Amino acid sequence: MPLKIVTYPNPLLGKTSQPIPEVTEEIRQLAQEMGELMYKSDGIGIAAPQVGELLRLVVIDITGPEKREGKMVLVNPTVTPIMEGGLVESEEGCLSVPDYRAKVKRAGKVHVEATDLDGKPVSFDAEDMLAICVQHEVDHLDGKLFIDRISRLKRMMFENKLKKGTRQSQVK
Numbered sequence: 568m569p570l571k572i573v574t575y576p577n578p579l580l581g582k583t584s585q586p587i588p589e590v591t592e593e594i595r596q597l598a599q600e601m602g603e604l605m606y607k608s609d610g611i612g613i614a615a616p617q618v619g620e621l622l623r624l625v626v627i628d629i630t631g632p633e634k635r636e637g638k639m640v641l642v643n644p645t646v647t648p649i650m651e652g653g654l655v656e657s658e659e660g661c662l663s664v665p666d667y668r669a670k671v672k673r674a675g676k677v678h679v680e681a682t683d684l685d686g687k688p689v690s691f692d693a694e695d696m697l698a699i700c701v702q703h704e705v706d707h708l709d710g711k712l713f714i715d716r717i718s719r720l721k722r723m724m725f726e727n728k729l730k731k732g733t734r735q736s737q738v739k
C-alpha cells in the first residue's frame with residue numbers, strides 16, 4: 568500500500584516515536600518510500616510518524632524536489648543546539664499541517680548525530696535551513712509540531728481556521 572501523509576489533528580502526530588534498534592531492509596524500504604512521498608508532496612523533510620510509523624527515522628533534502636541533490640536519511644537522530652548560532656526566526660510549514668505557515672524561533676546552528684542506512688554513525692554541524700529542517704523533523708519524533716511552537720494567539724487563530732475549514736467541507 569502506498570504511504571500517505573498523516574495530517575493534524577491526527578493523534579499519531581503527538582506521540583513519541585521509538586528508536587530503531589537495527590537498520591533492516593524494511594527500514595531502508597520505508598526510507599526510500601518516505602523520500603519519494605516527500606518529493607511528490609513538494610516537501611524538504613519528512614519524519615516517519617507523518618506516514619503513520621512511530622519510528623525515529625527522517626528524510627531531508629533541502630535542495631527540494633526539483634534538484635534532489637541533498638537527500639539525507641537519518642536514523643535515530645539527535646540535535647544539540649550550538650550556542651554561538653543563537654536563535655533564528657523563519658517561516659515554516661509542514662506536510663502534516665496543510666495550507667498553513669508561521670514563523671518559528673529555533674537554534675541557528677546545531678550538532679546532529681544519527682545513524683545512516685548502512686548502520687554507520689554520522690555526525691555533522693548544520694546551520695541555516697538545514698539546521699531548522701533537522702530540528703523540525705526531530706520534533707516530529709518527539710510528537711511535536713511547529714504549531715506547538717507558535718504564540719497562543721496564533722495557535723488559537725489557526726485552530727479556528729481549521730474548524731471553519733472542516734465545517735465547510737462537511738457542507739459540500
Ligand code: NI
Binds near residue numbers: 660661662663703707
Ligand atoms: Ni513537518
